[in-house]
Amino acid sequence: MPKPIVLIAEILSPATIDALGGDFEIRQTEGADRSQLLNDIVDADAILVRSATQVDAEAIAAAKKLQVIARAGVGLDNVDVPAATSAGVMVVNAPTSNITSAAELTMAHILGSARYFGAGNTSLKAGEWNRKKYTGVELYEKTLGIVGLGRIGGLVAERAKAFGMRLVGYDPYITQARAAQMGVEVVDLPGLLAVSDFVTVHMPKTPETTGMISTEEFKAAKPGARFINVARGGIIDEEALAEAVAAGEVGGAGIDVWSTEPPEHSALMELDAVNVTPHLGASTAEAQEKAGVAVAKSVRKALAGELVPDAVNVAGGAIHEDVRPGIPLAERLGRVVNSLADSSVTHFKVEVNGEIADKDVSVLKLSALKGLFRDVVSDQVSYVNAPLLAEERGIGVELVTDPYCESFRNVTRLTATTSEGQRISVSGTVTGPKLVQKLTEVNGFDLEIELTDNLLIFRYEDRPGIIGQLGQALGANEINIAGMQVSPSATDNDALSVLAVDSAVSEEVVKAVAGAVNASAFSGVSLNED
Numbered sequence: 001m002p003k004p005i006v007l008i009a010e011i012l013s014p015a016t017i018d019a020l021g022g023d024f025e026i027r028q029t030e031g032a033d034r035s036q037l038l039n040d041i042v043d044a045d046a047i048l049v050r051s052a053t054q055v056d057a058e059a060i061a062a063a064k065k066l067q068v069i070a071r072a073g074v075g076l077d078n079v080d081v082p083a084a085t086s087a088g089v090m091v092v093n094a095p096t097s098n099i100t101s102a103a104e105l106t107m108a109h110i111l112g113s114a115r116y117f118g119a120g121n122t123s124l125k126a127g128e129w130n131r132k133k134y135t136g137v138e139l140y141e142k143t144l145g146i147v148g149l150g151r152i153g154g155l156v157a158e159r160a161k162a163f164g165m166r167l168v169g170y171d172p173y174i175t176q177a178r179a180a181q182m183g184v185e186v187v188d189l190p191g192l193l194a195v196s197d198f199v200t201v202h203m204p205k206t207p208e209t210t211g212m213i214s215t216e217e218f219k220a221a222k223p224g225a226r227f228i229n230v231a232r233g234g235i236i237d238e239e240a241l242a243e244a245v246a247a248g249e250v251g252g253a254g255i256d257v258w259s260t261e262p263p264e265h266s267a268l269m270e271l272d273a274v275n276v277t278p279h280l281g282a283s284t285a286e287a288q289e290k291a292g293v294a295v296a297k298s299v300r301k302a303l304a305g306e307l308v309p310d311a312v313n314v315a316g317g318a319i320h321e322d323v324r325p326g327i328p329l330a331e332r333l334g335r336v337v338n339s340l341a342d343s344s345v346t347h348f349k350v351e352v353n354g355e356i357a358d359k360d361v362s363v364l365k366l367s368a369l370k371g372l373f374r375d376v377v378s379d380q381v382s383y384v385n386a387p388l389l390a391e392e393r394g395i396g397v398e399l400v401t402d403p404y405c406e407s408f409r410n411v412t413r414l415t416a417t418t419s420e421g422q423r424i425s426v427s428g429t430v431t432g433p434k435l436v437q438k439l440t441e442v443n444g445f446d447l448e449i450e451l452t453d454n455l456l457i458f459r460y461e462d463r464p465g466i467i468g469q470l471g472q473a474l475g476a477n478e479i480n481i482a483g484m485q486v487s488p489s490a491t492d493n494d495a496l497s498v499l500a501v502d503s504a505v506s507e508e509v510v511k512a513v514a515g516a517v518n519a520s521a522f523s524g525v526s527l528n529e530d
């Protein structure tokens with residue numbers, strides 16, 4: 001049988017090809033060359049792009065076998081998602097692959113505009129020695145206005161804080177509590193412009209945000225403020241910016257993204273106080289590797305007929321972006337339940353609590369079931385066959401949602417009853433811009449520990465010295481502890497310890513360690529991917 005064809009339309013990290021593996025025929029094309037693209041896409045099963053390839057309705061219609069469009073990055077501005085959906089083509093991206101790189105480039109632009117990096121560099125290379133002209137300002141104790149407090153805005157806040165900046169932010173879609181967590185004071189846009197020495201934008205480009213910072217906003221801004229755009233071209237109106245800088249109203253700017261790429265005859269190019277970069281936000285070795293590997297994995301899954309967590313439109317039905325991070329979490333929690341179960345599960349409940357409860361979260365039930373079965377059946381468990389496996393085994397499955405969630409934005413809680421009457425519960429959440437998975441509860445014991453690949457769980461009668469005994473017993477078996485959480489019971493004298501360890505621990509060793517602390521219940525959980 002011929003191998004499926006994966007068409008790579010832009011330069012991607014070599015790690016992408018390694019992660020695709022040997023199951024595909026990999027072809028290269030030049031995505032920016034329209035006629036070459038339309039010719040080469042015809043028999044492709046999957047296409048991998050960055051932002052320079054227009055995968056529009058025409059390209060999708062030309063692609064007779066296409067099953068997946070993979071964007072090795074975040075923005076889908078160059079992909080016609082509705083056209084892909086109506087053609088039954090899955091679209092995937094790599095939503096967190098380049099956020100750190102984009103946040104770091106933002107800091108580079110903030111610093112660069114504060115210190116005339118571009119102009120100083122050009123001037124010195126032209127043989128001048130002009131120290132006075134390029135006297136800048138410090139960031140320390142200046143105010144940074146962040147417009148858009150999402151993933152990248154949050155990472156910028158974290159970094160700017162380290163420079164001693166005061167942070168104000170505007171984002172009508174996030175809660176005060178979330179902004180407070182970031183150390184950002186929420187204000188309205190005029191309020192932000194009035195007090196900010198630097199303004200940086202981190203929103204998507206939408207009809208609402210296009211041209212959101214323009215002549216009026218420059219006039220309302222603090223005189224001499226500097227403006228940074230590492231988000232999307234046109235959120236800051238380039239022509240109005242050039243005029244405001246030339247008029248001395250705006251002190252400087254750092255622009256990475258352009259309303260037309262590459263930009264044509266922009267007046268910004270002529271201005272000393274404006275530093276420019278050619279859309280380099282994601283252009284680091286790390287971001288490219290992360291993006292390439294993430295989409296390669298998604299392509300493998302998509303072509304194997306599995307549900308893909310990073311898909312933005314699955315089988316015509318979209319998974320909301322706030323629900324997507326919960327998919328791998330639910331699967332891993334399902335695996336934890338399976339590890340804790342002493343006998344077969346007869347009833348399985350998936351509770352989704354918090355802000356995502358009003359979205360369609362049925363995929364989380366499928367994912368949790370997939371996790372429950374993944375380590376116990378020899379067949380490849382998919383989102384499609386997991387419910388069938390439950391039915392075959394007579395497992396009653398329920399999904400319950402509740403928008404109320406006390407401690408986190410969202411928590412997924414799985415409870416299971418086994419044929420021997422054992423009751424198991426585990427809860428988890430996904431936190432921060434890096435979407436860190438956390439275990440927040442096991443069998444009624446509240447915790448907060450990263451859901452790493454190898455965990456050990458011990459329940460015992462609480463008494464002094466146990467932590468030392470656990471450490472000693474694990475050390476004697478050459479097991480390194482990477483993290484630990486102890487949770488005393490609210491109802492009896494027991495405590496539960498969850499330890500994150502560096503490698504999988506054999507059942508024999510887990511038993512020996514449990515014996516050393518006289519544990520009444522214990523489990524070794526291994527969530528390795530292989």
Ligand SMILES: NC(=O)c1ccc[n+]([C@@H]2O[C@H](COP(=O)([O-])OP(=O)(O)OC[C@H]3O[C@@H](n4cnc5c(N)ncnc54)[C@H](O)[C@@H]3O)[C@@H](O)[C@H]2O)c1
Nearest residue numbers: 075102148149150151152171173202203204230231281282
């Ligand atoms: N330069 C680059 O190479 C590069 C790299 C990665 C991402 N990006 C771009 O950076 C931007 C931010 O990415 P992200 O991952 O942080 O996105 P995100 O979705 O995590 O955050 C966007 C934030 O903008 C807010 N927002 C939406 N409309 C708004 C409005 N009208 N006013 C104020 N806030 C509004 C949202 O509530 C959200 O909190 C996107 O445009 C993305 O395409 C650029």
Ligand SMILES: O=C(O)[C@H](O)COP(=O)(O)O
Nearest residue numbers: 050051072073074075282
């Ligand atoms: O949307 C993105 O991921 C960034 O703008 C990066 O785009 P790029 O992959 O073309 O550099």
